[in-house]
Amino acid sequence: MISEKGVWNRLRSRLLFTGPTLFAFLTVMIVPFAYGIYLTFTNWDGISTTHTLVGFQNYGEVFKDEVFWQSFGLTLKYVFFSVLLTNVIAFLLAYMLTKGLKGQSIFRAGFFLPNLVGGIVLGFIWQFIFSNVLVYFGAKTGISIFSGSWLAEPDKAFWSLVIVTVWQYAGYMMVIYVAGLMSVPNDIQEAASIDGANGWMKMRKMILPLMIPSFIVCIFLSLQRCFMVYDVNLSLTKGGPFKSTEFVSMHVYEKAFLSRDYGVGQAEALVLFLLVAAITLLQVYFSKKLEVEA
Amino acid sequence: MAGSKPSSSLVKSLGLAIFLILFIVPFIILLLNSFKESNAITSNPLSLPGSFDLTNYRDAFDKMGYIAAFSNTLVITLASVLIISLTAAMTAHYFVRNNTRANQYTFLLMVASMIIPFQAIMIPLVKIYGSLGMLNNKWSLIYMYLGFGSSLAVFIYHGFVKSIPKELEEAAMIDGCTKTQTFFRIVFPVLTPTTATISILNVLWIWNDFLLPSLILVNPEQRTLPLSTYNFYGTYTVDYGPLMAGLVLTILPIIIVYLFAQKYIIQGVMQGSIK
Numbered sequence: 001m002i003s004e005k006g007v008w009n010r011l012r013s014r015l016l017f018t019g020p021t022l023f024a025f026l027t028v029m030i031v032p033f034a035y036g037i038y039l040t041f042t043n044w045d046g047i048s049t050t051h052t053l054v055g056f057q058n059y060g061e062v063f064k065d066e067v068f069w070q071s072f073g074l075t076l077k078y079v080f081f082s083v084l085l086t087n088v089i090a091f092l093l094a095y096m097l098t099k100g101l102k103g104q105s106i107f108r109a110g111f112f113l114p115n116l117v118g119g120i121v122l123g124f125i126w127q128f129i130f131s132n133v134l135v136y137f138g139a140k141t142g143i144s145i146f147s148g149s150w151l152a153e154p155d156k157a158f159w160s161l162v163i164v165t166v167w168q169y170a171g172y173m174m175v176i177y178v179a180g181l182m183s184v185p186n187d188i189q190e191a192a193s194i195d196g197a198n199g200w201m202k203m204r205k206m207i208l209p210l211m212i213p214s215f216i217v218c219i220f221l222s223l224q225r226c227f228m229v230y231d232v233n234l235s236l237t238k239g240g241p242f243k244s245t246e247f248v249s250m251h252v253y254e255k256a257f258l259s260r261d262y263g264v265g266q267a268e269a270l271v272l273f274l275l276v277a278a279i280t281l282l283q284v285y286f287s288k289k290l291e292v293e294a
Numbered sequence: 295m296a297g298s299k300p301s302s303s304l305v306k307s308l309g310l311a312i313f314l315i316l317f318i319v320p321f322i323i324l325l326l327n328s329f330k331e332s333n334a335i336t337s338n339p340l341s342l343p344g345s346f347d348l349t350n351y352r353d354a355f356d357k358m359g360y361i362a363a364f365s366n367t368l369v370i371t372l373a374s375v376l377i378i379s380l381t382a383a384m385t386a387h388y389f390v391r392n393n394t395r396a397n398q399y400t401f402l403l404m405v406a407s408m409i410i411p412f413q414a415i416m417i418p419l420v421k422i423y424g425s426l427g428m429l430n431n432k433w434s435l436i437y438m439y440l441g442f443g444s445s446l447a448v449f450i451y452h453g454f455v456k457s458i459p460k461e462l463e464e465a466a467m468i469d470g471c472t473k474t475q476t477f478f479r480i481v482f483p484v485l486t487p488t489t490a491t492i493s494i495l496n497v498l499w500i501w502n503d504f505l506l507p508s509l510i511l512v513n514p515e516q517r518t519l520p521l522s523t524y525n526f527y528g529t530y531t532v533d534y535g536p537l538m539a540g541l542v543l544t545i546l547p548i549i550i551v552y553l554f555a556q557k558y559i560i561q562g563v564m565q566g567s568i569k
Contacts, residue, residue, distance in 0.1 A: 013473050017388035020381040021444045028441020029407050036418040101307050109556045110314045116548045118502030120520045125320050133339045179564040217567050228411050231504040249413050256417045266417045273414040
């Protein structure tokens with residue numbers, strides 16, 4: 001009797017403690033993910049209630065979809081520059097803002113500001129800046145680079161997306177780098193100064209190696225966010241001019257929900273998943289190897 | 295650097311201050327233009343407003359359905375954040391205290407799932423919940439936030455529950471608390487700083503999220519602030535005055551919160567990144 005009651009009690013507390021989370025996790029993440037893999041083998045059009053299995057046909061379509069690979073290449077280029085610049089600027093800001101400057105918490109709060117606002121709103125603000133403010137500024141000062149709207153030329157539109165992304169995330173990553181820098185022990189830095197190490201030597205031999213965990217986190221976060229970018233892309237350029245800035249995420253959305261090519265759209269989403277997973281795992285794996293102890 | 299001269303730190307401060315102003319100048323331009331008439335904005339977007347005219351704000355407020363959008367966003371954000379924090383803390387606690395193989399694998403599955411991009415899930419998600427008739431309902435959306443947000447929350451809580459001494463809970467049990475009572479009276483209060491961290495990360499995410507609500511909430515009266523901003527911008531592309539005011543109105547609530555809780559928000563982001 002006692003054991004039966006014990007079993008019931010244990011089951012009840014298991015259900016109470018893990019039930020809601022696991023049920024939601026399974027039904028919102030795992031089941032749709034698995035079902036999504038199944039969908040890539042069907043010809044579902046989004047409306048009809050039936051669909052038939054078509055084997056690997058959708059994947060064949062993915063390889064033939066030139067626009068997809070074009071937007072994929074574009075996304076890779078965008079991710080590369082955005083991640084690089086975001087982290088360089090974030091690290092430099094964090095480095096300067098952990099030196100005990102007056103008002104450094106105000107500076108930190110200020111640089112973090114864009115992260116409070118959603119990508120849709122940030123995109124609209126910058127759309128106004130690029131197509132009105134800078135054009136006006138260019139006309140008044142005669143600076144030719146601003147003579148036309150950046151968003152009207154494919155190449156400049158690409159760079160304006162990079163600028164907005166770096167502007168948005170630099171403050172967030174800065175906060176993480178500040179946390180990392182504050183945990184670099186002061187005594188070893190002082191010891192190195194006494195031994196005659198200058199600022200650059202301390203940076204290269206001590207601070208950078210000890211900051212590897214922060215770099216892992218920041219690069220991981222910025223990689224993921226940049227690969228997934230959708231809202232800034234939508235509100236700043238809407239993929240234009242002439243689809244020249246349509247990143248993968250937007251392409252998948254259009255393929256599935258606007259062209260109603262659900263099978264192909266989902267197959268493209270899975271290709272995206274595999275590449276993002278591979279890149280982020282490789283990044284974490286290789287940078288873990290560089291880690292050192294203080 | 296105790297040795298650096300005060301003059302050089304002044305130069306650095308000044309340089310940083312100029313950079314910060316350049317950094318936030320888009321917000322300043324937005325705010326100034328939100329008080330101007332539409333044709334004054336297009337003819338000179340850098341001029342100062344003649345007066346603090348609130349017509350644009352009144353316009354935007356009505357046309358965006360601001361009150362409805364604001365309260366939808368508030369309900370969705372608060373409910374999601376509360377539910378995620380509570381259930382994730384319970385799950386993490388259960389996993390740490392019942393460290394069986396099955397629980398370890400479940401935990402690993404949750405951690406691994408964090409690498410799945412939303413785009414790989416959105417299409418089947420819409421299909422499944424559409425066929426169940428669960429779209430267009432803010433409670434479905436809240437439920438989905440629980441599903442998407444619980445992995446990270448359980449992961450962060452897991453790390454902190456491990457640091458709570460087991461003796462604390464055993465003492466409570468000896469005094470007659472049940473497992474559930476022990477959790478609510480002892481464990482959850484001890485986890486308050488972690489709860490604050492997780493809540494901050496989730497508020498920043500859910501309040502500003504666009505893609506998921508745009509797929510789930512179709513009716514205009516269900517819209518959240520990012521959705522109504524997007525829609526407003528699509529409908530009134532030439533009327534810059536109200537558009538600027540609309541953007542300011544969307545940003546305003548979170549800036550007000552930031553003014554008071556700035557220290558905690560930055561700390562929350564710091565804590566959230568150190569697993």
